[in-house]
Amino acid sequence: MVRKLLIGLAVFFVGFVVLLPVISIFNRAFADGLGAYWTAVSDPETVFAIRLTIITALIVLPINVVFGIAAAWALARFEFPGRRALLVIIESPFAVSPVVAGLCFLLIYGAYGPVGGVLANYNIQLMFNLTGIVLVSAFITCPFVVREVMPVLMVTGRDEEKAALTLGASGFQMFRLIVLPNISWGLAYGVILSAARAMGEFGAVSVVSGTIRGQTMTLPLQIELLYNNYNATGAFAAATLLTGLALLTLAMRAVVTYFGPRKEAHA
Amino acid sequence: MTFQIRDIEKSFGDTEVLKGVSLDIAPGEFVALLGPSGSGKTTLLNIIAGLLFPEKGTLHFDGEDVTLTPAGKRRFGMVFQSYALFRHMTVEQNIAFGLRVMDRGSRPSKGEIADRVSELLEMIELPRLGDRYPAQLSGGQRQRVAMARALAINPRLLLMDEPFSALDAQVRVSLRNSVRELQQKVGVSAILVTHDQAEAFSLADRIAVMDQGRIVEYDRPENLKQFGQEVPQPRQLMGAA
Numbered sequence: 419m420v421r422k423l424l425i426g427l428a429v430f431f432v433g434f435v436v437l438l439p440v441i442s443i444f445n446r447a448f449a450d451g452l453g454a455y456w457t458a459v460s461d462p463e464t465v466f467a468i469r470l471t472i473i474t475a476l477i478v479l480p481i482n483v484v485f486g487i488a489a490a491w492a493l494a495r496f497e498f499p500g501r502r503a504l505l506v507i508i509e510s511p512f513a514v515s516p517v518v519a520g521l522c523f524l525l526i527y528g529a530y531g532p533v534g535g536v537l538a539n540y541n542i543q544l545m546f547n548l549t550g551i552v553l554v555s556a557f558i559t560c561p562f563v564v565r566e567v568m569p570v571l572m573v574t575g576r577d578e579e580k581a582a583l584t585l586g587a588s589g590f591q592m593f594r595l596i597v598l599p600n601i602s603w604g605l606a607y608g609v610i611l612s613a614a615r616a617m618g619e620f621g622a623v624s625v626v627s628g629t630i631r632g633q634t635m636t637l638p639l640q641i642e643l644l645y646n647n648y649n650a651t652g653a654f655a656a657a658t659l660l661t662g663l664a665l666l667t668l669a670m671r672a673v674v675t676y677f678g679p680r681k682e683a684h685a
Numbered sequence: 686m687t688f689q690i691r692d693i694e695k696s697f698g699d700t701e702v703l704k705g706v707s708l709d710i711a712p713g714e715f716v717a718l719l720g721p722s723g724s725g726k727t728t729l730l731n732i733i734a735g736l737l738f739p740e741k742g743t744l745h746f747d748g749e750d751v752t753l754t755p756a757g758k759r760r761f762g763m764v765f766q767s768y769a770l771f772r773h774m775t776v777e778q779n780i781a782f783g784l785r786v787m788d789r790g791s792r793p794s795k796g797e798i799a800d801r802v803s804e805l806l807e808m809i810e811l812p813r814l815g816d817r818y819p820a821q822l823s824g825g826q827r828q829r830v831a832m833a834r835a836l837a838i839n840p841r842l843l844l845m846d847e848p849f850s851a852l853d854a855q856v857r858v859s860l861r862n863s864v865r866e867l868q869q870k871v872g873v874s875a876i877l878v879t880h881d882q883a884e885a886f887s888l889a890d891r892i893a894v895m896d897q898g899r900i901v902e903y904d905r906p907e908n909l910k911q912f913g914q915e916v917p918q919p920r921q922l923m924g925a926a
Contacts, residue, residue, distance in 0.1 A: 577769035580736050585783035585838060586757040595786070599773040 443661055447654035458655035463632060467640035468659060474548070474636065475616045478555045482612050483605070486563025491597075493564070494571035509561050516558060520625025523554050546628035551636065554622045559612040566608030567601050575600045606674050614667040618660065687711055688842060688874060693742035695728055702728045703739070704898040710842075710874050715865065717877045717885035720895030726878045727846055729895070733876065734844050735759050746841060759842075762835030762873075766847040768827045770819040776830050777802050777815040783838035805833040808867065825856040832864065836871060843868060843875040849884060861888055 448455050458464065492498075493505060511519065527534040527544040534544055544550055575597065582592040598605075620638040627634035635643065637660050645653035690708040694701070702725045710716050718726040731737040733744065735756030743752045751759055762783075770779050784798045793801065806812045809829040819827055828848055835843060848864070849857045865888055868875045879885050885892050886906045894902040894909070902909060 577765050577767050578771055580734075580756075581763065581765060581769040581834075582771075582782070582786075583736065583756045584734055584759075584761065584763040584844075585786065585834070586760070587782075587786040588757065591786045595782075596771060 440661060443654055443657050446650065447658045449654075450651050454651050455655050455658075458649075458652040459659065461652065463635065464637075464640055464644075464652070464656050464659075466632060467635045467637045467656070470548070470551070470635065471617050471637040474551050474555050475613055477552050478559060478616045479609060479612060481556050482559055482563050483609060486560070486608060487567060487601070487605070490564045490567040490571055490601075494568050495576075508564050511558050512561055516619060516621030517625060519557060520554055520622035523550065523557070523622070523626050527553065545626050546630065546634060548634070550626040551623055551634065554626045555616045555619055558619050558622050559615045562612040562615065563605065563608035566604040566611070570601050570604040571597075603674060607671065610667050610670050610674065614664060617663050687747065689743075689745040690729075690733070691743045691745070693729065693732060693739045693744075695725075695732060695737065695739045702898055703732075705742070706895075706898070706900055707742075708893055708900060708903065710876065713869075713872050713874055715868060715875045715877070715888060715890045717879055717889035717892045718895055719879055719882060719885040719892050721880055723897075724895040725898040726880075726895045730844055730846055730876065730878045733842070734761055734763050760838055760840055761842045761844055762838060762840030764828075764831045764835050764843070764845040764848045766850060768819075768831040768851075770827055770831060770834070772819050775816050775818055776806070776811070776822070779819070779830055780805055780834045780837050782834060801837060805837055808836075808870070809833045810863075823856075824852050825860055828852065828860060829863070832867060836867070836873075840873055843871075843873045845875065845877045847878055847880070849879075849881075857884075864888070 447458075489504070489508060493501060514522075524545055525531050527537075527550070529535060529538045529543065529545070537544060544553065578596050578600070579592055582596045587595065618638060619636075620642070623636055624639055624642075627636065627639060629635060629639055629643070631643070637656060641653050641656045641660065644650075644656060688710040690706060690710075693703050693706045695703040706725070706729055708716070718729060720726045728737065732739050735751075735754060735758075738753065743750060745751065746759075771782065774782070780802045781798050784793055784801065787793075802815070803812070806815055809832060811826060811829060814822065814826065819830070822830065828851075831848070845864075849860060852860065861884060877885070877888060889906065891903060891905055892909060893900045
């Protein structure tokens with residue numbers, strides 16, 4: 419009885435809190451018909467926002483992969499002074515509110531900040547443009563790759579790496595032939611989570627982007643703008659795109675989990 | 686073709702793990718490093734392999750100073766306690782690894798590598814298991830693959846770190862003999878790290894008994910003074926002294 423009650427409660431909760439909102443997004447977006455939906459989605463400003471969002475993700479992801487692997491490697495394989503501090507710094511985006519993070523960036527890299535002020539003398543502007551959006555997105559998403567790759571590195575491979583070295587592999591060969599295949603699923607998982615977060619981030623980006631129409635509007639910012647301008651169809655149509663990206667991420671995550679951790683691991 | 690270990694010292698932090706270890710190994714000789722855990726035998730093996738470097742002392746192979754030579758340049762084959770097979774590679778790919786990563790100049794052709802791999806598979810008596818993954822093999826089979834992988838690079842010295850400890854007693858005894866046979870067939874000097882007295886006595890030409898970072902005895906099994914009595918607990922040697 420209790421069991422049924424709990425299951426029922428869980429189903430009810432998932433239905434109302436997760437499924438219903440997602441369905442309602444699509445429902446509202448198509449409420450005025452397919453034509454209206456298409457007009458809203460193909461609006462130049464919305465198309466621009468999609469492009470900016472994807473460009474940002476494409477710049478941020480490789481940065482996160484390279485530095486994430488390097489950091490995970492250092493943290494998993496070496497003991498060094500400041501190791502714990504480094505881990506805390508890398509995880510700080512989880513703890514800090516994105517808006518606060520955005521304000522910090524603005525304070526330091528803005529035209530009146532210590533770094534931004536100096537650069538302003540050379541006509542270099544970091545905030546209120548793509549650079550600012552990329553910087554803050556990279557900050558927000560930096561824990562994901564490290565968090566996914568580090569545990570895999572901790573539990574696997576140390577002996578395999580040594581074996582590769584005694585067999586004559588160079589450091590690079592060891593990384594490419596032994597380490598990379600071992601961490602590949604963790605890495606894929608981290609990249610997917612980073613991508614989802616980079617594309618969906620609102621708070622931090624809204625602070626540093628300055629929300630300049632047609633210039634620094636990412637998809638989440640564009641959705642808010644449309645909604646505040648009483649363009650509900652436009653807002654929800656754009657929201658379906660973001661939801662679509664999120665669902666795609668979830669699907670990829672499921673694929674990774676399904677094919678994931680190799681069954682031929684050591685017994 | 687002799688291998689000379691001279692006055693090796695190694696510490697981890699404040700702990701002295703090796704306190705001046707010297708050892709000579711003759712060509713083709715099978716030497717066992719016997720001692721309880723914590724005696725420094727695995728550290729010594731890692732130093733010989735080039736995975737660790739000593740604070741003091743030297744390693745000479747055939748007169749060549751290899752103390753600071755990186756592991757990959759020593760051409761010492763190593764068999765790990767966990768076997769350390771590459772789990773994402775087939776048995777064939779595992780065995781071929783050391784040949785595949787050679788410099789372009791000295792690397793054998795694809796055909797030569799394939800020939801060498803099947804020759805080794807034949808030698809370890811697993812000729813039909815080349816396309817299996819390590820997880821699909823029994824413990825004894827994995828151990829033999831690890832052996833073949835180490836032998837593939839024509840090692841100048843074969844190093845084995847407790848290679849039988851993860852196997853059940855029956856497999857252990859039969860594998861012991863085949864390892865000895867392989868080593869003699871290839872004619873390579875070998876160093877075996879073990880805490881199992883019976884294993885050391887049945888395999889080795891000479892046994893180095895280690896305790897607390899020193900070699901307390903190094904001789905042929907039949908000449909070991911404490912043979913059958915105190916060797917099983919070398920720790921007591923020091924306690925009595």
